[in-house]
Amino acid sequence: MSSAAPPEQLKAPLVVEFPFTRSLGPVQSAFLTGLRERTVLGVRTGSGRILVPPVEYDPETAAELTELVRVEPTGTVTTWAWNPEPRTGQPLATPFAWVLVRLDGADTALLHALDAPGPDAVRTGMRVRVRWAAERTGAITDIACFEPSGEGARDVEPAPHTGEFDRPVTGIVAEARLDYTYSPGRAQTRYLHGLAERRTIGERCPSCAKVYVPPRGACPTCGVATTDRVEVGPRGTVTTYCIVNIKAKNLDIEVPYVYAHIALDGAGLALHGRIGGIPYDQVRMGLRVEPVWSEDGRYPDHYRPTGEPDADYDTYKELL
Amino acid sequence: MAKEPVAVVGIGQTKHVAARHDVSIAGLVREAAARALADAELTWADIDAVVIGKAPDFFEGVMMPELYLADALGAVGKPMLRVHTAGSVGGSTALVAANLVAARVHRTVLTLAFEKQSESNAMWGLSLPVPFQQPLLAGAGGFFAPHVRAYMRRTGAPDAIGSLVAYKDRRNALKNPYAHLHEHDITLEKVRASPMLWDPIRYSETCPSSDGACAMVLTDRAGADRAPRPAAWVHGGAMRSEPTLFAGKDFVSPRAGSDCAADVYRQAGITDPRRQIDAVEMYVPFSWYEPMWLENLGFAAEGEGWKLTEAGVTELGGDLPVNPSGGVLSTNPIGASGMIRFAEAALQVRGEAGEHQVDGARRALGHAYGGGAQFFAMWLVGAEPPAG
Numbered sequence: 001m002s003s004a005a006p007p008e009q010l011k012a013p014l015v016v017e018f019p020f021t022r023s024l025g026p027v028q029s030a031f032l033t034g035l036r037e038r039t040v041l042g043v044r045t046g047s048g049r050i051l052v053p054p055v056e057y058d059p060e061t062a063a064e065l066t067e068l069v070r071v072e073p074t075g076t077v078t079t080w081a082w083n084p085e086p087r088t089g090q091p092l093a094t095p096f097a098w099v100l101v102r103l104d105g106a107d108t109a110l111l112h113a114l115d116a117p118g119p120d121a122v123r124t125g126m127r128v129r130v131r132w133a134a135e136r137t138g139a140i141t142d143i144a145c146f147e148p149s150g151e152g153a154r155d156v157e158p159a160p161h162t163g164e165f166d167r168p169v170t171g172i173v174a175e176a177r178l179d180y181t182y183s184p185g186r187a188q189t190r191y192l193h194g195l196a197e198r199r200t201i202g203e204r205c206p207s208c209a210k211v212y213v214p215p216r217g218a219c220p221t222c223g224v225a226t227t228d229r230v231e232v233g234p235r236g237t238v239t240t241y242c243i244v245n246i247k248a249k250n251l252d253i254e255v256p257y258v259y260a261h262i263a264l265d266g267a268g269l270a271l272h273g274r275i276g277g278i279p280y281d282q283v284r285m286g287l288r289v290e291p292v293w294s295e296d297g298r299y300p301d302h303y304r305p306t307g308e309p310d311a312d313y314d315t316y317k318e319l320l
Numbered sequence: 321m322a323k324e325p326v327a328v329v330g331i332g333q334t335k336h337v338a339a340r341h342d343v344s345i346a347g348l349v350r351e352a353a354a355r356a357l358a359d360a361e362l363t364w365a366d367i368d369a370v371v372i373g374k375a376p377d378f379f380e381g382v383m384m385p386e387l388y389l390a391d392a393l394g395a396v397g398k399p400m401l402r403v404h405t406a407g408s409v410g411g412s413t414a415l416v417a418a419n420l421v422a423a424r425v426h427r428t429v430l431t432l433a434f435e436k437q438s439e440s441n442a443m444w445g446l447s448l449p450v451p452f453q454q455p456l457l458a459g460a461g462g463f464f465a466p467h468v469r470a471y472m473r474r475t476g477a478p479d480a481i482g483s484l485v486a487y488k489d490r491r492n493a494l495k496n497p498y499a500h501l502h503e504h505d506i507t508l509e510k511v512r513a514s515p516m517l518w519d520p521i522r523y524s525e526t527c528p529s530s531d532g533a534c535a536m537v538l539t540d541r542a543g544a545d546r547a548p549r550p551a552a553w554v555h556g557g558a559m560r561s562e563p564t565l566f567a568g569k570d571f572v573s574p575r576a577g578s579d580c581a582a583d584v585y586r587q588a589g590i591t592d593p594r595r596q597i598d599a600v601e602m603y604v605p606f607s608w609y610e611p612m613w614l615e616n617l618g619f620a621a622e623g624e625g626w627k628l629t630e631a632g633v634t635e636l637g638g639d640l641p642v643n644p645s646g647g648v649l650s651t652n653p654i655g656a657s658g659m660i661r662f663a664e665a666a667l668q669v670r671g672e673a674g675e676h677q678v679d680g681a682r683r684a685l686g687h688a689y690g691g692g693a694q695f696f697a698m699w700l701v702g703a704e705p706p707a708g
Contacts, residue, residue, distance in 0.1 A: 272456075
């Protein structure tokens with residue numbers, strides 16, 4: 001079989017999302033619990049500077065920081081950027097300014113959103129104040145956003161604060177989500193087109209002659225492109241396996257079942273699949289199997305015994 | 321010009337547990353780093369550079385630890401590097417730090433590795449729903465169990481070997497105050513009666529999921545001269561990688577592993593590892609990997625590793641103790657597990673391992689691997705400075 005023309009490129013969304021949890025430690029716990037109580041806390045460093053938001057360790061000396069102070073909910077914009085098209089999950093649904101705000105009493109600026117009618121209404125040095133969220137849970141979103149304030153700058157000395165509150169927030173859930181457009185590339189696309197016809201087509205390395213299934217377009221050992229397409233299987237040999245006795249999340253398979261490495265006839269390495277059509281405790285190394293396709297599946301649903309005699313160990317010992 | 325000799329003069333670990341809800345990640349790494357500094361009787365100002373490693377990003381969602389943790393590790397105004405090699409990362413992180421000292425780029429380097437498994441799910445991180453690909457059908461241990469069966473078939477090892485390793489390592493962990501699992505009522509019968517999860521791997525033969533961090537202070541000859549306690553000296557260190565999958569890959573005894581060990585032994589002048597090495601801390605996430613690695617690392621001939629385990633050679637009182645700390649089977653903050661192996665090897669030759677000290681240990685091997693047997697990192701440390 002010679003190399004075919006590049007097939008149509010496949011694409012699909014890949015969404016990676018997970019609710020990571022975060023233990024806060026003492027300083028972040030006080031800061032976020034404070035926001036819930038409409039109190040903005042900073043921390044005093046060894047050199048006397050007030051950092052807002054507070055950090056656990058002194059950026060200058062690395063010393064542990066514990067001296068919390070309360071700063072004002074008013075402040076001054078130190079720089080800004082207009083955001084004309086807010087995305088999902090951003091603080092405001094209407095166009096707004098990203099601002100760095102130095103709160104009165106603080107020496108550093110906090111990043112947040114400023115609700116303003118347009119970029120002409122925003123300037124460095126403008127006075128703003130916190131707009132608190134109606135429902136507060138102990139999160140940075142307890143500050144809904146900042147809004148313009150007519151008041152002048154205030155030179156205040158921040159007051160010491162114990163950082164102690166009733167029902168402290170000790171952890172948060174940090175939802176993370178990444179949206180990709182996934183394209184499997186030419187080699188895997190050719191492989192998938194073959195599977196759609198229920199044929200397993202690998203690619204042979206012109207240097208070492210091993211047949212890669214699934215193909216990846218290149219031989220990782222020789223570092224050259226795999227050019228020749230070679231149909232393998234459909235039959236193969238169970239080279240090794242395990243019996244799965246615990247139910248995995250998101251898998252609708254009754255346990256116990258056998259998860260096996262299967263070297264399809266002609267393939268240079270084993271692929272993985274489930275063995276069915278035989279009691280789980282009768283599966284063995286060397287068992288000869290063939291694929292069983294489901295109606296709509298892209299891959300074989302499982303493999304079942306062919307009834308042939310078992311393969312000799314020496315014929316597959318390099319393919320475990 | 322010869323390389324600068326590298327000395328381990330400070331070691332710190334957290335008490336590894338299932339979940340450290342009381343500290344942030346910054347607080348966790350800080351704890352290990354502060355203990356390593358205290359062990360070396362140094363301060364943050366004595367550190368010239370910081371080298372940090374952690375598990376793959378999706379394992380806990382911290383994408384830029386070098387950015388987030390600079391304050392906590394006193395790295396502001398200093399070079400800070402991050403190393404990234406899957407489960408072997410703790411070992412390769414230590415080697416990058418050691419190489420900076422050996423090359424005289426920096427005199428004293430703080431290196432550390434961590435993971436808070438409780439804040440995420442490593443299995444999720446390993447099974448992203450990549451379109452068009454068949455989902456993994458077997459869960460965490462299902463990746464490893466077929467390789468264990470292949471080892472058993474290849475060597476004729478009896479079924480009981482895996483439980484012997486688990487029983488040994490869990491008992492060793494009782495002597496290590498930093499170990500996660502402290503199963504005071506462990507018996508061999510309990511290991512053997514534990515549920516078979518991924519046949520041939522039983523529940524008690526698997527590693528736990530831990531929160532923890534490990535740190536070391538590495539320094540040059542002059543730094544070692546000033547150190548308050550004995551140093552461990554690096555006699556050899558190497559890393560090797562190979563693809564996770566390729567035609568001819570040997571999962572039971574990967575070539576990258578044996579090549580890496582051979583390189584370390586050549587550097588250290590080791591010609592008979594079984595006789596010349598006094599203690600081994602190897603990365604054994606499932607108990608059967610002990611006999612597998614004994615062969616891969618040259619401590620036993622092919623097919624013979626299980627015989628050492630069976631004969632008790634690898635027990636704390638045996639002549640080649642393996643994982644006197646309790647190993648990965650007792651403590652597994654994945655991102656830190658490799659560095660814990662390296663640090664425990666160093667503790668042994670410093671004579672600072674406490675209750676799990678191997679009597680008279682002069683040379684010890686620390687071993688880490690990861691990424692589907694893709695990455696290997698090892699070092700050999702000794703009680704004496706390297707010759708020359």
